[in-house]
Amino acid sequence: MDDLMLRVHLLPDLVEPMALKDGVVVVIDVLRATTTITTALEHGAKRVIPCLEVDEARRVAAEHPQAVLGGERGGCPIPGFHFGNSPAEYRHELINGRTLVFTTTNGTRALMRCRAAAAVFIGSFVNLSAVCEAVRAFDNVHLLCAGTNGQITSEDVLFAGAAVHRLSNMQGDRFAPSRWNDSAQLAFEFWRCRVPNITREQVENSLRLSHGGRNLTSLGMQDDITLASQVDKFSCAPHLNLHAWEIRKS
Template identity: 50%
Template sequence: MQLSVHLLPKLVAPETLAGSTAVVIDVLRATTTITQALHAGASTVVACLEVDDARRIRQDDPQVLLGGERGGERIEGFDCGNSPLEYTPEKVANRVVAFTTTNGTRAMQHCRQADAILLAAFVNLSAVCDVLANQPVVHVLCAGTDGEVTREDLLLAGAIVAKMEMRHAELQLNDQARIAADAWNAVRGDGSGECLQQAVANSQGGRNLLRLGLSDDIAYAAQMDRLPVVTCVHPETWQIRVFTGACQADATR
């Protein structure tokens, strides 16, 4: 198995991802929130690059929920922000969510040439790794924050590497994957989750959320394996759904 980590989208050319499974990471908070929304029963989350893209989807269907953020805060006129705690079954079950964020949705677009695009978070780490175990070539793409490497994304990438190393004796890694694994091994602690939550809170993304009074989002995003689902992006439509075996095939269902 060949596993490469890219600490920012700009560190890998989109064409490099062709023929591979891409995994997008935006721990704080896009991939965590999208995973929660689909687990809570949303039928589809549509990844939108721009705020106006989401609003146009709503114009075509008034039943669509608008979700997302700019600068960490809910966009004016949107139904939800980018907090996973907002996406409850009562709010999102059987609804389409048009979703846009500062960094996460752009990282997804960067992976458009990959054969499959999965979303990973700490909350679904093991479920994602179960899918990756059978993939020969995997590229893990960290969204970062405004073009800067973020510690929380680095740590999750390292956790993925660590789990894959336990499954594959001859895992081929790039240097960024080794850097991520070293970072993860330094904070994994005793498995209680306290070390991870502290590390996420002390990251730049974590400090940004603390300034906004969103410490509960950090606590949620740092929970390991809370959700037994994997989410998959269909680049033909930019719809994100629960993964059921093959992203491309599922897009037509």
């Protein structure tokens, strides 16, 4: 185990919080929390404050002038919130300079799992290269999939596989397959099988077939799948400040 440098965790509950101690974690909730957080920050949000519960989010927002509320439950917007969890909602003219207080069903729960980590980044296809560049110099990298309601979701595993592939290409022997855990090997093989030519169309098709993709389609939110499939649209790697408990663009 001491020789492992790159680990994928298919669900937050499959890793003990203290196992993340001193490591760098990339939290993954492709459909849609980590895509939406990255989009909001790229479009000018000052910071994102993740909250576990709806009532907590309302209390936190009341403490911050100019704060706006965003998030979802069961994929649907929360009554009384300014925004849902669609990246399309977070336009520059609406979010620029504002504090976003944000709560989602799965993504914010995954963030809570990382309190003992040395550093936490936000990962999605829209910032794949940026987040890999941000963590490439670290030892002990963890890719943490949020899943959906305690179930493994292929959209998050797909991104984890893409990140494993990218990091291994960047760092050579340092992130060689012999230094991956079994879940990293599975994620890499899944990525290589589903997206052999690494095109946006292949990513989008795979996301549409996923649990999260089917959920969004059933809710009439299939356009969010297209937005989440735009590989390397953005160049930031949002970073969670574990002391201030806020995410900022980095």
